Amino acid sequence: MALKQLTYQDVAEHNTKKDLYVVIHDQIYDVTKFVDEHPGGEEVMLDVAGQDATEAFEDVGHSDEARETLGPLKVGELKRNPGDPKPKTPVPGAVAPAANNDSAGFGVGLYIILAIGGAAAYFAYQYLEQQKAAQSA
Numbered sequence: 001m002a003l004k005q006l007t008y009q010d011v012a013e014h015n016t017k018k019d020l021y022v023v024i025h026d027q028i029y030d031v032t033k034f035v036d037e038h039p040g041g042e043e044v045m046l047d048v049a050g051q052d053a054t055e056a057f058e059d060v061g062h063s064d065e066a067r068e069t070l071g072p073l074k075v076g077e078l079k080r081n082p083g084d085p086k087p088k089t090p091v092p093g094a095v096a097p098a099a100n101n102d103s104a105g106f107g108v109g110l111y112i113i114l115a116i117g118g119a120a121a122y123f124a125y126q127y128l129e130q131q132k133a134a135q136s137a
């Protein structure tokens with residue numbers, strides 16, 4: 001069967017147990033026949049019926065076997081319209097570098113504080129030495 005291009009609106013029409021589509025990573029799956037066999041139960045599947053289930057699916061940490069089960073259930077691809085919700089798929093590396101930048105920012109800040117503290121201590125020492133020299137002169 002040729003793959004269909006469906007919009008969120010099209011997918012949303014398949015939201016009953018007898019006619020059940022979900023979107024995972026922008027792929028559309030017809031899980032009508034699978035819902036009764038789902039080891040996680042039908043309830044969770046009905047919760048995301050006709051919607052983007054990417055987050056729910058990934059949060060569970062489904063096995064490779066579960067991912068393979070998806071293959072034959074695929075009926076189409078999501079066609080995004082302007083104004084549709086953004087993809088739930090996290091952009092690889094989007095979070096990690098931001099976290100790194102934060103810690104790098106702190107690291108640089110720390111160096112600056114140490115450098116200023118060091119300079120202040122140096123000048124204080126110089127000043128005291130001068131005072132001592134002036135007194136003994």
Ligand code: HEM
Pocket residue numbers: 022029031038039040041044045048053056057060061062063064065066067069070
């Ligand atoms: C639509 C495609 C889905 C497929 C093909 C699928 C398949 C599976 C499979 C094979 C398992 C057994 C454990 C494993 O192999 O990882 C499982 C478990 C589970 N699934 Fe799904 N699943 C789907 C969607 C979802 C969704 C949308 C949810 C929403 C929360 C969900 C929730 C769960 C939970 C909670 C378990 C754990 C059950 C347990 O360990 O008692 N699944 N699923």
